[in-house]
Amino acid sequence: MIEHVTEPGWVDVEHYLTDVVVRPDPVHQRAVSSAAEAGMPAIEVAPNAGKLLRMLVQMSGARRVLEIGTLAGFSSMWMAQGLPDDGRIVTCEYLQKHADVARANLDAAGVGHKVDIRLGAALDTLPTLAGQESFDFVFIDADKENDANYLDWAIRLGHPGTVIVVDNVIWDGAILEPARDETNAPGIVKALEMMGQDPRLDATAIQTVGSKGWDGFAIARVR
Numbered sequence: 001m002i003e004h005v006t007e008p009g010w011v012d013v014e015h016y017l018t019d020v021v022v023r024p025d026p027v028h029q030r031a032v033s034s035a036a037e038a039g040m041p042a043i044e045v046a047p048n049a050g051k052l053l054r055m056l057v058q059m060s061g062a063r064r065v066l067e068i069g070t071l072a073g074f075s076s077m078w079m080a081q082g083l084p085d086d087g088r089i090v091t092c093e094y095l096q097k098h099a100d101v102a103r104a105n106l107d108a109a110g111v112g113h114k115v116d117i118r119l120g121a122a123l124d125t126l127p128t129l130a131g132q133e134s135f136d137f138v139f140i141d142a143d144k145e146n147d148a149n150y151l152d153w154a155i156r157l158g159h160p161g162t163v164i165v166v167d168n169v170i171w172d173g174a175i176l177e178p179a180r181d182e183t184n185a186p187g188i189v190k191a192l193e194m195m196g197q198d199p200r201l202d203a204t205a206i207q208t209v210g211s212k213g214w215d216g217f218a219i220a221r222v223r
Helices: 008-022 026-037 047-060 074-081 096-108 122-129 144-157 185-197
Strands: 064-068 088-093 115-119 137-140 163-167 201-210 213-222
Touching: 008 047, 008 201, 026 074, 026 096, 047 074, 047 137, 047 163, 064 074, 064 122, 064 144, 074 088, 074 096, 074 137, 088 096, 088 122, 096 115, 122 144, 137 144, 144 163, 144 185, 185 201, 185 213
Parallel strands: 064 088, 064 137, 088 115, 137 163
Antiparallel strands: 163 213, 201 213
16 A cells, blocks of 8 residues: 655645635535544545536536545535536445535535435446436546546546546556555556547546645546
8 A cells, every 4th residue: 555645845835725725615624524533534635626626517517427436525515516506416435434424514515405425336336327317527536446447437427528537646656656556556557548548538637746645636528
């Protein structure tokens, strides 16, 4: 497993940008605190990334969002805030405890009516969504070994123009040395290669540093 190491300067800059530019609501901090109180891992997206997701949802004009990996509902909350009142997020969560914390956070933030939490393994849930209205925006942030499988389902459940964001694609540089984390890194590499080679996608990837260490995200558009 990779130990995600950060630097004081990275964190200081992130806090500055969060305070001066992002300016999260108290409900966002409540979601982070509730996750910590429940003993959940501190692996939610940083506030600046959360707001980026909200803005991407808004700029894409999305009405239907698919999220793979709910955790405490932090990213779900940001994206739901970017949707119109009749918009909808379907978010997949494996653990009942996480789903319960997320539901409480989303309801407290006033966006619970927009979010449908589906409990169970995402690869079991995703086929049940086929044949329904397609998704305009997809955020993938779950077990990395299945990133490529999730990506394929995102394409199949989307439509031309659907935006797909995949988190944690740099993984402390382990994409260049997958043997450093044989559980997660090979899955990330497979997804990145798919994003570069699959004719159904046009994609790029950005590396970042901050409170979550050295990492990044990939963003794609379904052709």
